[in-house]
Amino acid sequence: MTAPTAPSVRRLRSTARVMLPFPEPESWLDVETGDADFPEAARSYFPYTAFDGVDRTSRVLYAQAVERLEEGHVGRLTDPHITARLRARYDVVSLLNRPADPDELQAALAVLRPGGHLLVESPDDPRAELESQGCTIIATARRSAHVPPRATTRLPRTLLPTARALDHALALLLAGTPFASTYRVIARKDTETWSRGVRGEEVRSREACGAEACGAEVRGGEASGAEGCGAEARGAEGCGAEGCGAEVRGAEARGAEARGAEVRGAEVRRAEARGAEVRGAKARSTETRGAEVPSAVARRAESPDL
Known part of the structure; x- marks a missing residue:
């Protein structure tokens, strides 16, 4: 060596x-x-x-x-x-x-x-x-x-x-x-001094990163809030339009149902009236036939040829 x-x-x-x-x-x-x-x-x-x-x-x-x-x-x-x-x-x-x-x-x-x-x-x-x-x-x-x-x-x-x-x-x-x-x-x-210095650098770095992150969050929150407000406004308009449409459709449906009920009621009344007329006609026809039968029997009894 x-x-x-x-x-x-x-x-x-x-x-x-x-x-x-x-x-x-x-x-x-x-x-x-x-x-x-x-x-x-x-x-x-x-x-x-x-x-x-x-x-x-x-x-x-x-x-x-x-x-x-x-x-x-x-x-x-x-x-x-x-x-x-x-x-x-x-x-x-x-x-x-x-x-x-x-x-x-x-x-x-x-x-x-x-x-x-x-x-x-x-x-x-x-x-x-x-x-x-x-x-x-x-x-x-x-x-x-x-x-x-x-x-x-x-x-x-x-x-x-x-x-x-x-x-x-x-x-x-x-x-x-x-x-x-x-x-x-x-x-x-020195361990403590060096650690404090390193921690101080890390804290300052984290604070800087945190400030940037907070700024990004604030800007993102403002943007999200604006988008949210716009979405809510559009949603409210959509809900209003849908509500108006639903009311119109509901009114139309109720009108159609009322007209259908009136039509069905009129048909039922006409059917009942026709049934009453038919029953009346049948009753009168039965009564007429009942009256005609005794009369025929009486005539046959009076006529000896028969």
Whole structure:
């Protein structure tokens, strides 16, 4: 396994040592890790920690292949697919020799678990931004910037020992002085503050969505009310028309029934009258025949010839 190059191993280990007062992390992400020199140096103090790295180049895949890293991710930490994949996964995230970019700090806090620690070394003071993100500043120090790992690819191999010695000497001479150009900050991601911030964002998002939904409901209600009123008016007109038609049809039906009753009554009366006449005629005919029979008998009795 290749030993770390510049910055010096002692310098990298001194950076890792600042995390010893805290519980040993289960997982650690090093941002812009390059060849994973820092995770390799930090493992001497944290042998049971799983180190991952993210870098814009494929060197991170080589570091994974030589077992300096458990996982290597090619890209930027601010890439949405990387942030989403690593969200709330790490106990420690290290940002070394990086400008205090607010987007990168926010992405680092997103992949950090609540209660986890962020280790930042930057030429810019990141404390104000971290506090605005709901973090508690645990420790702050000033130190000189060491040679970035990317510079080692541009330096001739014969100059690497000189670069390491100069880096270590400057770190010792300028540490804690106003000439130290780098801030070293350890911040903790507070559970309650971060949760309140997340809940606040969710509440504001829900309020905005609710306001839009309420506006849509009001507009829909007004439209529905107008349509309902129109439908009621049309229904009332239809009901009025149907009612008038029903009344007219009812009056016509009642008139037809009355006329039918009158016709049937007249027919019944005519039938009764005809029946009375027929019965009267039959009675008169019977009486006439009854009177004629005795008369004929009397005439036969008077006439001896008969």
